[in-house]
Amino acid sequence: MSTAEMDMTHDNDHHDDHGPQKGWRRWVYSTNHKDIGSMYLIFALIMLFLGGASAMAMRAELMFPGMQLLDPDLYNNIVTNHALMMIFGAVMPAAAGLANWMIPLMIGAPDMALPRMNNLSFWILPAAATMLVLSFVLPFFPGGGTPINTGWTLYPPLSLKVGMSMDFLIFAIHLLGISSVLASINIIVTIFNMRTTGMSLMNMPMFVWSWLITAFLLILVVPVLAGGVTMLLFDRHFGTSFFDAAGGGDPILFQHLFWFFGHPEVYVLLLPSIGVLSAVVPAFSRKPLFGYKSLVGAMLSLGSLGMVVWAHHMYASSGFSAAVVNYFMIGTILISIPVGLMKFNFLATMWRGSLSFEAPMLFAISIIIMFIFGGMTGVMLAIVPADMQYHDTMFVVAHFHYVLLPGAVMALFAGVLYWLPKWTGNMYSPALGKWFFWTNVIGFNATFFIQHFLGLAGMPRRIIDYNVQFAEFNYLSSIGAFIFGLSHLLLLAIVIQCVRGTKGATKAEARPWDGATGLEWEVDSPAPFHTWEEPPTVDVEGHLVKA
Numbered sequence: 001m002s003t004a005e006m007d008m009t010h011d012n013d014h015h016d017d018h019g020p021q022k023g024w025r026r027w028v029y030s031t032n033h034k035d036i037g038s039m040y041l042i043f044a045l046i047m048l049f050l051g052g053a054s055a056m057a058m059r060a061e062l063m064f065p066g067m068q069l070l071d072p073d074l075y076n077n078i079v080t081n082h083a084l085m086m087i088f089g090a091v092m093p094a095a096a097g098l099a100n101w102m103i104p105l106m107i108g109a110p111d112m113a114l115p116r117m118n119n120l121s122f123w124i125l126p127a128a129a130t131m132l133v134l135s136f137v138l139p140f141f142p143g144g145g146t147p148i149n150t151g152w153t154l155y156p157p158l159s160l161k162v163g164m165s166m167d168f169l170i171f172a173i174h175l176l177g178i179s180s181v182l183a184s185i186n187i188i189v190t191i192f193n194m195r196t197t198g199m200s201l202m203n204m205p206m207f208v209w210s211w212l213i214t215a216f217l218l219i220l221v222v223p224v225l226a227g228g229v230t231m232l233l234f235d236r237h238f239g240t241s242f243f244d245a246a247g248g249g250d251p252i253l254f255q256h257l258f259w260f261f262g263h264p265e266v267y268v269l270l271l272p273s274i275g276v277l278s279a280v281v282p283a284f285s286r287k288p289l290f291g292y293k294s295l296v297g298a299m300l301s302l303g304s305l306g307m308v309v310w311a312h313h314m315y316a317s318s319g320f321s322a323a324v325v326n327y328f329m330i331g332t333i334l335i336s337i338p339v340g341l342m343k344f345n346f347l348a349t350m351w352r353g354s355l356s357f358e359a360p361m362l363f364a365i366s367i368i369i370m371f372i373f374g375g376m377t378g379v380m381l382a383i384v385p386a387d388m389q390y391h392d393t394m395f396v397v398a399h400f401h402y403v404l405l406p407g408a409v410m411a412l413f414a415g416v417l418y419w420l421p422k423w424t425g426n427m428y429s430p431a432l433g434k435w436f437f438w439t440n441v442i443g444f445n446a447t448f449f450i451q452h453f454l455g456l457a458g459m460p461r462r463i464i465d466y467n468v469q470f471a472e473f474n475y476l477s478s479i480g481a482f483i484f485g486l487s488h489l490l491l492l493a494i495v496i497q498c499v500r501g502t503k504g505a506t507k508a509e510a511r512p513w514d515g516a517t518g519l520e521w522e523v524d525s526p527a528p529f530h531t532w533e534e535p536p537t538v539d540v541e542g543h544l545v546k547a
Contacts (some may be wrong), residue, residue, distance in 0.1 A: 016118040019529050028123075031115035032170050033100045034527060035121050038423070040097030041416070043494070047089030050133075054082040059447075059481035062474050065466055075464040076149035078242075079138045083152030084169075085267065088176045089129055094412045095272040096121075096183050101210045101423065103187065105520035105527065106205045108196025114370045121182035128175035131350040135168035151462055153258055156251045160235055162238035167236070170229045174511055177222040184215035196519075196547065198538040202296070205518055209296055210275030213303045217268050220307065220441050221261045228257030252318060255443060259310040267306040269404060271299060273411030274342060279518070282348050282413050285353030286360035288541075291345045298338035298345075305335050315384055316391045325384055332382035339375050343368055358513070359433030363414035369408040374402030377452070385483050386530065392462075395455025401448045410440070413491065421508035422497050427524035428494045429504035436494060439487035446480025519544060 019025045020035065030036055057078055061070050070078070091525075104111055112118045138144040145163015153307045159166055182450065191212050195204060231242040232254065241247025243254045273297075282289045289295070309331040311318060320328075346368055355361070377399040379385050389395060413436075421427045450473050455461075466474065499504045508525040522544050523531050537545040 025084050031111070031119050032529060033104050033112045033115070033118065034423075034529065036112075036118050036252060037097045037100030037102075039122055040093045040100060040125075040262045043122075043129070044090050044094035044097060045492070047085050047093070048488065049092055051082050053084035054078045054085065056481065056485050059478040061464060062466070064475070065468050065471050067464055070464060072464045073147045073149045076151060076462060077136060077147035078138070079462055080148045080150060080152050080154075080169075081132065083292035084172075087152075087265070088122055088173075089125075091269050091408050091412065092176075092180065093125060094416075095211075095214075095269070095408075096180075097129050098184075098207075098272065098276070098419070099187055101140070102419065102520060103190060103208055103211060104194070104516055105531060106208055107189060107194060107199055107524065108519050108532045108538070109192065109194035110530065110532050112186050113194055114186045117182055118122070118186055121179045121186065124175050124179040126174045127195045128179065130284065131168050131172035131175065132538060135165045138165040138168060139163060148287055153262070154229070154232070154254075156232065157245070157259075158236070159232060160244060167233065170233050173228055175230050177226050180218050180222055183196060184218040184409065185214045188219075192310075192312055196532070196535045196538060198540075199542060200460050202293070202500065203538070203540055203542040205275075205277030206278035206292070206295060207272070210271045210273075210278070210299060212300050214268050214271045215343075217264050217271075217303050217306070221264045221268075224257055225261035228254055228261070231257075239529065242276050244359035252314070254480075255314050255317065256311070261325060263310040263313065264303070264306045265300055266403070269408040271303065273367075273408050273415075274299060274420070276411045277346060277367065279516075280360045280364045280418050281349050283418070283513050283515040283517070284356050284364070285350045286355075287349055287353040289345070290340075290348035290351075294341060296344050298341040301338040302335065302342075305331060305338070310334065312382055312387075315387050329382055329384050333379055335454060336375055336379055339371075341371055354515075355516075358417075359437050360414045360418040361436065362409050362437045363417070363441075365416070366437075367410050370402060370406035370441075370445075371411075374399060374407065377402065389393075390455060393455035394451045394459045394461050398451035398455060401444075401451075405444055405448075412438070418513070419520075420495070421512040422520060422525050422527055424498040424501075425508050425524075426498045426501045426505040427508045432490060432494055432497065432504065434486060436490035439483060439490065443480050443482075443484030443487050447477050447479075447484050450477050515544065 020032065021029065027035060027039060030039075055072065058075065061075060100112065103109075114156075133493075135148060139147045145165055146161075147164050148159075148165050148169055150159045150162065154169075191208055199207075231240070234240040235242050235244055235249070241249035243251050244250045245251060278289055278295065278511055309328055311320065311324070311328045312332045314320075315328075315340075317327065346364075350365075357365075377395070380388055381399060406413055417428075417433055435545065454473050454477075456469055457470065496502065510523065510525050512519040512525065518535060519532075519538070520527075522536070539545050
């Protein structure tokens with residue numbers, strides 16, 4: 001045995017002898033995938049409430065015509081921060097938290113492949129969040145400059161004229177991107193190198209597949225956004241003219257760079273949720289997932305097509321030739337094929353299954369229905385003549401939220417409700433879970449369904465005031481938004497109930513759901529601090545043969 005192997009054996013023996021550190025050191029220094037996954041999820045929950053509070057402020061302002069609470073620049077600053085907090089602060093870290101917790105458990109690995117880098121990728125996030133919040137509050141202080149009134153797309157020339165808060169935002173985006181790329185590298189290395197005996201790529205859980213594709217997407221597109229905002233920073237402070245037309249630059253170039261990242265980012269948010277549904281739907285249908293290989297192919301197709309149709313966000317401003325416009329239009333419509341195949345797989349899995357309707361399954365069924373509707377409005381927006389009518393209206397806001405809230409956020413809720421007993425060792429009250437589902441889904445639809453009609457009637461988005469003809473629908477949308485926002489307090493109550501084991505919680509078995517399959521259900525609930533120290537063996541279906 002080599003000296004390196006002896007040192008590694010010694011380190012592993014020592015590692016086996018201890019549990020978690022005590023106090024704050026456990027979390028600050030942790031390299032354990034479960035602790036880091038928990039920190040990602042807690043961070044995401046905090047950012048969910050911050051981003052949700054900004055959404056409530058917007059809907060309170062839009063409840064009536066005229067200006068009630070905010071001024072136009074502050075309103076658009078809130079729009080900007082709401083989007084960035086929700087996308088970079090809530091959804092992506094929550095999905096990364098699920099990945100950290102579940103991927104090693106699912107593939108029979110003792111931990112992530114690069115545990116110290118795992119710690120670093122998380123602790124970059126609070127620094128990035130601090131910069132993001134500072135970019136919002138800085139204009140309130142003397143000399144802080146103007147608010148970021150560009151929206152989340154940060155288009156020049158407006159973003160070239162904003163005060164120093166834009167610089168804070170640019171650095172926040174850099175930090176968030178570094179965190180994402182480090183986490184993605186870790187996930188790819190873990191999946192390729194640490195699968196247990198008998199687990200090939202084609203029998204590993206679909207959630208693992210979804211994150212493998214997501215990680216590659218992130219590595220491909222995040223550097224493009226980083227390059228774009230760096231060029232923006234140079235235009236602002238170092239005399240370059242990448243995007244300044246007065247110096248020979250092209251503002252449209254920034255749109256290309258942003259949307260080359262921005263459109264695949266939609267699938268970065270969606271794909272982990274497809275993986276969650278691939279675990280939840282078979283478990284509560286008590287049937288194997290229908291069409292494993294076709295679902296893998298659909299996710300690969302979705303990721304590939306998502307990389308090459310970015311300019312459908314730019315029909316109204318691009319000046320493209322007819323041939324280029326037709327390419328992006330047809331490519332966008334083609335995306336509906338793998339999406340439709342995924343939905344067919346889930347419906348076929350449920351067909352003639354022994355269904356039960358616990359909270360995770362209720363979310364899964366509602367997601368399938370609402371996401372199909374979001375996909376239909378996406379096809380409408382892909383058609384160039386129609387998009388010229390819908391562009392920059394509330395119709396786009398409604399479409400975007402019908403895609404990302406069911407397709408990303410609610411699916412993460414389903415995953416949390418599904419795996420929470422495994423993480424905490426306690427089962428939440430089924431009634432509380434169903435109350436959360438119904439208030440969440442009813443509030444969501446009351447908020448956003450009506451916004452399609454506001455957009456079709458001509459109400460623009462990102463505008464603080466509106467014509468009185470839109471007053472009634474905006475009032476109803478705001479009432480729905482308050483119901484939707486307050487429903488998340490029930491999610492917080494569920495998490496507290498499970499973590500603390502308070503009244504209404506019951507002890508969870510190793511396999512709390514009848515139809516749940518996979519290696520993660522072969523360990524105790526709550527999952528021990530160290531798992532799979534002895535690699536398990538799985539058969540061709542991915543089921544445990546021996547521990």
